Amino acid sequence: DQQVKQNSPSLSVQEGRISILNCDYTNSMFDYFLWYKKYPAEGPTFLISISSIKDKNEDGRFTVFLNKSAKHLSLHIVPSQPGDSAVYFCAATTLNSGGSNYKLTFGKGTLLTVNP
């Protein structure tokens, strides 16, 4: 039962263009969502997060959008740079439900390649 789904294993974009990475979730108890970036031979590093009380969060070139009714979030990178080439993981957890608020559930990741 995959509660966090990233249905695109890979994405290729041109430098300067927008990258859009998508993530769907099935557990309606999730109320906090995170994106991580991972380079080869390194651990994942935190990129940006969003709480379910918001529908958008921006940090420089990175914006995360949340559509709670569709149980969908997306990460936009504008403009994309070659250094953004990495695997991007979507993750979800519950902070306020009093339930499993200690687990972070990850998707399978999307490999982003930004071509110069």
Next chain:
Amino acid sequence: NAGVTQTPKFRILKIGQSMTLQCTQDMNHNYMYWYRQDPGMGLKLIYYSVGAGITDKGEVPNGYNVSRSTTEDFPLRLELAAPSQTSVYFCASRDRVTEAFFGQGTRLTVV
């Protein structure tokens, strides 16, 4: 500022051998996790801990054991290594309202 430190970085084990993957964090985080990453499979939770003395199973706990005697340390034990345990292992820590911080990973090969 060390963050989360994992040792060793690489290890080759023979089938049936045992080993302990070490993880320590210096951020005084209550929550700690062990994940494994298989190619194309994302990060799967093996075990987690919400504080010293408290551990619980994740999605894929079979073949592993953990302990949490201090806030800082969360070692992962493999008792009888099997080829199916060939993977990259990541330790992470967080507090309730922060993001998780990951170690650099341990690449384990069982032959």
